[in-house]
Every structure is written in structure tokens, then in C-alpha cells.
Amino acid sequence: MSVEQEKSRLTRAGDRQETASRLLASAARTSYDPLIEIDWEAPVPDDLYGMTPEWCSLYGTSMWDEMTQQQRITLTIHEAASIAGTGIWFEMILMQMLIRDIYFHDPSTAHVQFALTEIADECRHSTMFARSAAKFGVPSYRPKAWIRTAARPFKATATGSLAYGGTLFAEEILDMMQRDFMRDKRVQPLTRTVSKIHVVEEARHIRFAREETVRRVAHATRFQRTRIRLVLAITAYFVVTSLVNKNVYAAAGLDADAAEKAAKSNVHYHDMVRRGCGNTVEFLTEVGLIGGPSKILLRRAHII
Numbered sequence: 642m643s644v645e646q647e648k649s650r651l652t653r654a655g656d657r658q659e660t661a662s663r664l665l666a667s668a669a670r671t672s673y674d675p676l677i678e679i680d681w682e683a684p685v686p687d688d689l690y691g692m693t694p695e696w697c698s699l700y701g702t703s704m705w706d707e708m709t710q711q712q713r714i715t716l717t718i719h720e721a722a723s724i725a726g727t728g729i730w731f732e733m734i735l736m737q738m739l740i741r742d743i744y745f746h747d748p749s750t751a752h753v754q755f756a757l758t759e760i761a762d763e764c765r766h767s768t769m770f771a772r773s774a775a776k777f778g779v780p781s782y783r784p785k786a787w788i789r790t791a792a793r794p795f796k797a798t799a800t801g802s803l804a805y806g807g808t809l810f811a812e813e814i815l816d817m818m819q820r821d822f823m824r825d826k827r828v829q830p831l832t833r834t835v836s837k838i839h840v841v842e843e844a845r846h847i848r849f850a851r852e853e854t855v856r857r858v859a860h861a862t863r864f865q866r867t868r869i870r871l872v873l874a875i876t877a878y879f880v881v882t883s884l885v886n887k888n889v890y891a892a893a894g895l896d897a898d899a900a901e902k903a904a905k906s907n908v909h910y911h912d913m914v915r916r917g918c919g920n921t922v923e924f925l926t927e928v929g930l931i932g933g934p935s936k937i938l939l940r941r942a943h944i945i
């Protein structure tokens with residue numbers, strides 16, 4: 642395949658209704674109701690990690706080496722819940738953006754019906770994430786209050802390729818992690834089932850968001866594109882840096898300040914974040930939504 646062909650493969654958006662019809666058919670075949678699908682009464686084993694340890698923000702540091710196995714298990718359970726908590730935050734933002742985006746469209750179209758299906762998926766996901774944290778006996782971790790407040794204008798106004806591009810950052814990094822969690826025998830069965838359900842349903846959301854990004858960016862002027870790049874980088878920065886709530890370290894009996902410092906300079910974790918964002922970065926670069934000075938922020942969050 643030539644470079645040009647490869648480029649067009651990456652950026653091509655199928656017909657809007659055709660894609661939505663395919664995604665609707667897939668949703669009809671494979672969707673889950675976590676309240677029914679998950680055994681919420683099953684006991685929680687005390688010897689399994691909350692998530693793949695290699696994805697833990699302290700993995701690879703000397704602090705991690707000095708921790709007891711029990712501390713590592715506790716930390717990964719809390720950190721997985723913190724990531725899911727950030728997931729809930731972004732899903733709430735996404736649901737609002739989707740509702741606004743389809744407000745004027747004809748509900749009889751496959752496109753609107755898939756958007757509604759996606760909102761229904763996100764409702765179930767957020768409930769599932771909240772429930773699993775409760776099942777692990779973990780507090781409700783959320784991004785810092787000022788970040789949630791500052792995100793209000795974004796969630797109230799973001800549309801088009803900004804909304805869908807921002808969504809991709811949140812959905813694809815979670816997707817990369819959860820693909821590891823669901824296959825990992827060292828991980829809690831609850832995390833593995835939650836991850837599997839999320840990965841299956843998010844694959845459709847990612848397809849939807851990618852194609853919509855391509856369609857919408859095509860109409861953006863050069864000035865709009867520059868603005869989108871900047872806001873997109875800010876969004877990605879706060880999503881990625883909000884994944885791990887500082888309180889998870891204290892929950893594992895660690896000095897939270899020292900642990901946060903160790904995580905901030907953890908090269909292994911930065912590599913994992915870059916890996917997690919790799920597909921999104923490649924795609925958004927291809928469609929012209931990553932570039933210029935906004936890359937400084939992405940570098941600071943170790944996204945690139």
C-alpha cells in the first residue's frame with residue numbers, strides 16, 4: 642500500500658447512515674446489561690490485582706519494589722477505581738455532547754439512533770464502574786473539583802471534531818488498558834468482566850467517533866482547526882493527568898506526596914501512557930488535529 646493509500650485508509654469516513662446501520666446491527670448482536678451479566682454477589686479474592694500491575698502509576702519505581710504484595714494489590718484496586726471514576730466523569734460529558742449534537746437531526750435516521758444507543762451504553766458503563774468500586778469497598782474517586790468545574794464550558798459547548806476528538810482520547814486509552822486487564826489472569830475477575838464489557842461496546846463508539854471526526858474536521862477553517870488543536874490538547878491533558886487520584890496512594894498506606902512525586906517521574910508509566918494514546922495520536926495527527934504549539938501540552942502529559 643502506498644503512503645497516499647494508507648493515508649486515505651486512515652482518514653476515510655464511510656457514509657454516515659451506512660456506518661450507523663452497521664453499528665446498530667452490531668449493538669443488537671452484542672450488548673450487555675452489567676446489572677444482570679455480572680455476578681455482584683461473588684466474593685472478592687484477596688490475592689489478585691485490581692488491574693494489570695504494569696499499568697500502575699508506581700510500577701517500575703523503587704517505591705513499588707519496596708511495597709508488600711498486599712500493598713500492591715490494594716493500590717491497583719484503588720487505582721483501577723480511580724481510572725473508572727475518571728471514565729464516569731468523561732462519559733457524563735460525552736453523553737451531554739452527544740445529546741446536543743443530535744438535537745437537530747432526524748430521529749428516524751440510523752445516525753441518531755446509534756448516538757442514542759451509545760448514550761444508553763454509557764449510562765450502563767457509568768453505573769457499572771460506580772458499582773464495581775463500591776463492590777471493592779473503594780471510595781468514589783473523581784477528578785479534582787476545580788477540574789470538573791472548569792470542564793463545564795467544554796461540556797456545554799464542544800461540538801464536531803473537538804467533541805469527537807476529545808472523546809477518542811478518553812475512550813482509546815481506557816480501551817488499551819482494559820484489553821490488558823480483561824486477559825490478565827493476575828487480575829480480579831470483576832475488573833476483567835467489566836473491562837470485557839467495556840472493550841466490546843467501546844469498539845463501536847471509537848469507530849463512530851473516528852468517522853465523525855473526519856467528516857466534521859473537513860469543514861473546519863484553518864483558524865477553527867488551530868483552536869480545536871489547542872482545546873483538544875487541553876482536554877487530553879486533563880483526562881490523562883486525572884486518571885490517578887492522589888488519594889489512592891494513601892489508601893495503600895503510602896506517603897501520598899512522595900508517591901505522587903515518584904509517579905510523576907516514572908518513565909515506565911510515561912511509556913505506558915504514550916502506548917495507550919498511540920492510536921489516537923496517530924489518527925488525530927493524520928486528520929490535522931494534532932500539531933503546532935498544542936503539542937507542548939501533550940508532551941507534558943506524556944501523551945506524545
Ligand SMILES: [Fe+2]
Nearest residue numbers: 732763766843
Ligand atoms: Fe463507556
Ligand SMILES: [Fe+2]
Nearest residue numbers: 763812843846
Ligand atoms: Fe464510549
